[in-house]
Amino acid sequence: MRNEAVAGKKNGHTARIVSLLLTLTLLLSHASFFMSCSSNDGIFRLEGRFRNLNQGEFYIYNADKGWKDTIAIRDGRFTYEIGMSDTTILALIFPNQSEIPIFACSGADLQIKGDASHLRGTEVEGTEENEEMTAFRLRAAKMTPPEISEEAGKYIMGHPASPVSFYLLQHYFLLSPEPDYPQAKKLCDAMLKATPANGTIVRLNKQLTSLAASPVGGKIPSFKATDMNGKTVNNSLLKSDVNIVMAWASWNYESKNILKAVHKLQKKNADKIAVVSICIDASASQARLMFKYDSISWPNVCDGKMWQSPVIQKLGFAAMPANFIADKKGKILCRDLTTVKAIEEKIQSLLDKK
Numbered sequence: 001m002r003n004e005a006v007a008g009k010k011n012g013h014t015a016r017i018v019s020l021l022l023t024l025t026l027l028l029s030h031a032s033f034f035m036s037c038s039s040n041d042g043i044f045r046l047e048g049r050f051r052n053l054n055q056g057e058f059y060i061y062n063a064d065k066g067w068k069d070t071i072a073i074r075d076g077r078f079t080y081e082i083g084m085s086d087t088t089i090l091a092l093i094f095p096n097q098s099e100i101p102i103f104a105c106s107g108a109d110l111q112i113k114g115d116a117s118h119l120r121g122t123e124v125e126g127t128e129e130n131e132e133m134t135a136f137r138l139r140a141a142k143m144t145p146p147e148i149s150e151e152a153g154k155y156i157m158g159h160p161a162s163p164v165s166f167y168l169l170q171h172y173f174l175l176s177p178e179p180d181y182p183q184a185k186k187l188c189d190a191m192l193k194a195t196p197a198n199g200t201i202v203r204l205n206k207q208l209t210s211l212a213a214s215p216v217g218g219k220i221p222s223f224k225a226t227d228m229n230g231k232t233v234n235n236s237l238l239k240s241d242v243n244i245v246m247a248w249a250s251w252n253y254e255s256k257n258i259l260k261a262v263h264k265l266q267k268k269n270a271d272k273i274a275v276v277s278i279c280i281d282a283s284a285s286q287a288r289l290m291f292k293y294d295s296i297s298w299p300n301v302c303d304g305k306m307w308q309s310p311v312i313q314k315l316g317f318a319a320m321p322a323n324f325i326a327d328k329k330g331k332i333l334c335r336d337l338t339t340v341k342a343i344e345e346k347i348q349s350l351l352d353k354k
Contacts, residue, residue, distance in 0.1 A: 058095060069082075278309065
């Protein structure tokens with residue numbers, strides 16, 4: 001099996017998937033969710049069979065470790081094994097860019113059944129979590145987006161301690177085109193009540209509290225941090241016509257692309273655009289190299305605490321890409337634009353009004 005580092009430019013859809021799974025696995029790797037694994041032999045196993053597909057390949061991403069494998073299908077079947085010690089979420093990425101989340105842990109032995117002409121109907125069996133996720137996906141395939149969100153909310157309220165609920169909360173309420181932070185907070189409160197000792201849920205609940213306190217139309221939260229050059233960063237730096245605060249990471253391609261796009265616009269409109277960025281990396285080394293190479297001079301915070309960074313939690317950033325744009329008075333005009341096109345169009349529309 002070919003194992004490659006995740007590198008190179010991905011299209012927006014795949015980058016979004018990787019972002020989602022990376023956010024989830026960073027949190028789940030420290031979570032205390034119970035997973036119904038059969039043993040603890042250090043091996044995760046996956047076997048599959050696809051009708052109407054003699055041979056081909058697709059990818060399986062382990063965003064927690066930052067790599068992908070290519071899974072080859074021969075005579076409609078495949079097998080995949082990998083050493084694993086922690087609970088994580090893998091993502092199967094098919095050639096049509098559809099994806100299926102896989103709840104994986106040591107000792108799990110999963111079976112996948114599908115039809116190449118209808119990949120959305122693919123079934124995953126072997127553990128309770130994967131079977132419940134499969135059942136949800138199959139129900140959701142027949143629903144409208146509002147119905148899916150409603151169904152996800154019902155599942156979470158009925159299974160607040162399940163890792164599937166954590167995935168659904170992120171996928172349908174935080175990473176949707178129109179995030180529903182109030183509903184996410186309500187659902188997270190139920191999850192916290194069911195698992196009060198779960199540090200993952202505690203941290204997410206704090207982030208959602210911050211998001212609820214700084215919604216679109218609200219004010220930029222008061223914050224204070226130290227940038228990579230040892231200088232103080234706070235709200236006083238955000239007094240321009242257009243003010244942008246964003247989180248990014250060296251492992252998240254879409255967030256880096258957004259960073260570069262904002263830099264290009266900021267260079268042309270230095271007197272109208274103010275930017276503060278926060279790097280989620282565990283070390284500032286990559287951030288320093290990128291800022292030096294691209295000659296980016298605005299303040300960049302990288303304290304090495306990743307999602308536990310006080311400034312990240314204060315600003316209510318919960319997933320990648322994360323950002324908000326505010327006006328001269330500090331009023332938040334939009335949050336969490338996820339593509340270069342979206343953020344470029346928003347910034348340009350604000351500049352055109354001046």
